[in-house]
Amino acid sequence: MSMNHVTQKNFFYRFSLVIFLVIFSMAILIFRLWTIQVRDAELYREKAENNRIWPQRMKADRGKILTKDGTILADNRPSADVIFVPGDCPSNRYKNVAETLEKLINVPSFWILEQVENFKAEPFTQITLKRDISRSDWIRIEENNFQLPGVYVTVQPQRRYPLGNTAGQIIGYINETNRDELVLYEGRYFPGDFIGRSGIERYYENILKGTDGYMTVTKYASGRPQLRTDRYGNLLLVRKDTRGHLLTEEAGLRQLPTPGKNLVLTLDIELQKLCENLLASQPGSIVVLDADTGAVLAMASSPNYDPNIFVTKGKDAERLELLLNKQPNRMTNRAISEQYPPGSVFKVFLAATALEKGVITPKTTFFCPGAFKIGGTGREWKCWKKYGHGSVTVREALAYSCDVFFYNVGLKLGVDAISEYCHKIGLGEKTGIDLPGEVPGLIPDRVWKAKINAHKPVWEQKWYPGDTVNLSIGQGSCATTPLQNAVLMATIINGGHRIYPHLNADFVPPQPEEQIFSKKTLETVIDGMRLCVESIGEARAGTGKLAKVDGITVIGKTGSAQIMSLEHHKKYKSEEEIPWEMRDHAWFVAGVTDKKPKIALCILVEHGHHGSSAAAPLAQKVIHFFYNREPKQDIQLIAQESIGRIQH
């Protein structure tokens, strides 16, 4: 106690250190505060915003697919999906919830727990447990919702194809995106999104999909967004903060989704149905084009499938069957994705080209003794009629499908001219129709032969007149699709213009190019094809006589594309004994010139044996129906109707 007051001065010296310590400490704190809060304030503000702001995605509705008269080919219906948000459920109850769900809606509980484990890092992801549940399932879930925390039923759009099989291959279907696509289209597609897989759905994916929107919401540190919205921006789950205030979205940071556009197709759905019914179960295809515009009025391919089985629940068995059963493939659109030798149909092209080139005139005749030899020697090419047609003009050759006439024409014309005109019309090339999976077909020429035989001796690469002879009747390596033949037919009856077939009604065809065939040429060809259908007399009936329609001038040309040599056919006593898969493909191309609109059609019946018997009658029915049906009542075009309104 002796130090009191005596060493007060000493204390000042000792205390000054402590005072300095206090002031120094506070100065450090204030300096540090200044660096964070003033100097680097912008940096930290940005970081805080990044923490907080979260763009909540709003999915766009997929566009509908319609026909011009308003028939809906594809639209969206509401479907109730069960979703699970792990973040809304206490983790110790996951197992309980999963087991309850297994009992209620029959989703394996181990799978649910697996999904929860997968999304551990993002506990506020909506995991879709079951799509499109039944009404009773929905009620059961709602009844038990007290023991199902984090389980919700949301209404999501579900694709629907109301017409089922009709035009199934054209419309195509949609399916969930897979992992590769998610990587490929990062930022555009997210898990659970649908993407067009085939047909129009795939080709016009960008138009139909629409643009996703977003709404900026704030989120908690745990990842829980402060508010949830449905896909249209309406609040699903209004959250209140602890003060009881309704939390609203951040002002001005909202981008509503743009729904996908409705797509109007040129299809005449009644005609399409008829064509599909005509083909019934036999594999084949019918293409009907508007000859002037190139609009596809019908494009039937048989057998076909119902795209609903890819988007609707409970169709797993059908889907599996469809995907595994390869022959005949129901998913192939035979009008564009399969190529066949055109056979005698090619004669139409050859006749027009020869007349146009001036190789023959309408009056030129060739004698058909039933067989043909180049230069009178060597290999013999037969005409389909054993004892020949005698002396025929081009009209008669088209009417009776005389092979020998066209062997001569082909040789006179030469392979280069044939190639040139094929290219002009679009034979052996993709027509550019707005569908995926089109094949180009093949019209052989010198370059192709040299290329395909490049590994073989030189003499194998050379083009021989015999190859031209084969090509003249559409045999050999020559192959076209039904659509290409329909395009050829359209070119014949529309005055010689190249057309571009299309399904989208908004398609604007390119400027009309040069006239490929002159009027004079076409008159002769059309006359010959008319004779093919109408016949000159009982004795000399045209091959397409079964396509005749009363009151309408139908022009046509049959075709029977061999897939086996005639020698092979000779092994069988009668035509009925030939096995189905070895029979000829039956072709029939037809057109109507004296009615509006002009239509061009091409019918293919796989292994139908004869174009005259298997394909021509179908053409008769199609044309008869098209021009003689009751005019349909005008249905208001509902294409402009806004999409995305789902009735709950």
Next chain:
Amino acid sequence: MSSIENITHPPKIQFEIEDSGIHIINWRRLNRIDPILFLLMLILVVIGWVNMYSASQNEDYSYFVKHVSIFFISLPILFFITMIDYRIIIAFAPLFYSFSILLLVVVLFFGVQAKGSERWIPVGPIRFQPSEINKIIIVLTLTWYFGKIGDNIKKLHWYILTFIISGVPIILIFLQPNLGTAMCIIPITMIMLWIAGCKVWHWLATILAGVILMGFVFFEVNSLTPEQIQAGEHPDFLPLKPHQLMRIYTFFNPEADIQGGGWQTYQSRITIGSGGINGKGFRQGTQTRLKYLPEHHTDFIFSLFAEEHGFYKSALLIVLYGLFLLRCLHLAINATELKGKLLITGITIIFLFHIFINIAITMGILPVTGLPLPFLSWGRSFYLTCITGIGLIYSVPREKSYLFSG
């Protein structure tokens, strides 16, 4: 009291001593309450309330209600302690000390622990944390000790005995483990030794040794990888729990643990920084409201204040704390006895340590240790400790009496 009888000294000091010397508890000692310190304390308390109101938004204001009520509960305690003769309290210090050591041993073996942090003894509904009041008891004990030995402090063995007195609770608290409180005792001991009048070179040598030790710890801890630390490895001389060692490691390597302690300071820095100069406004702190800021009502409450009120007011808060501490030191200088000076200084250092370390942690200049901020942070044990400390400061007689005496 021989010097007091000396004629050269004014009689007012005599009055001071006499006034407090007769009764153990005397209400007249209330006139020792320093109005400026009391006012500063009240300002800080009110800021604490306002801030707690904002901080407890997410918890239905339960913390706010408790925070306000603990002040009114502790205010009579403050007055009561002020009325007690502080020499009596100091005289009982060895008893408190022994009792606290006993408590620490008990809590070490029978205490309840949560999340690997400090332990407490459940007394009914209250969780009593003996380590909090221990800080005060250490100050009292050292005051008693320095009062007893007087000038002998200049002798080395008495000097070293000081470290034994404070070393035992340090180790016991350290083992709890409560790194922050254990660390708190070191500056208390050092500053009190300095004020008590130890030899300067003793003191400087101790600090030098401490700095070397710290450097050694840094080197040893830094030689480990985070994985090793998580697996339970530690330097032989440093028996720390993985999470404590990790905190030290994270301090030296802030990127190492972005999810744990690193995440906390990172978010705290964002919270403070995003407040900017003007702040986001009262109760508008997004970082807090959306729960990005961890421990926003305890260890990181300063971040919340800085986020909502901006640079000027936050700096003002720090200045207020500084003034508060300086006022305490002023009272210490004016205390009539060495014991009083030591007591006040010791308590001031407790405050300084908590204020500085806490705010430094929120701004990322020190590793996370979990120290509360006086008057602002939630925590009733600590609040009571602070109020008790202020009561003790008031109970010390000073050369001037400000209240009631003109």
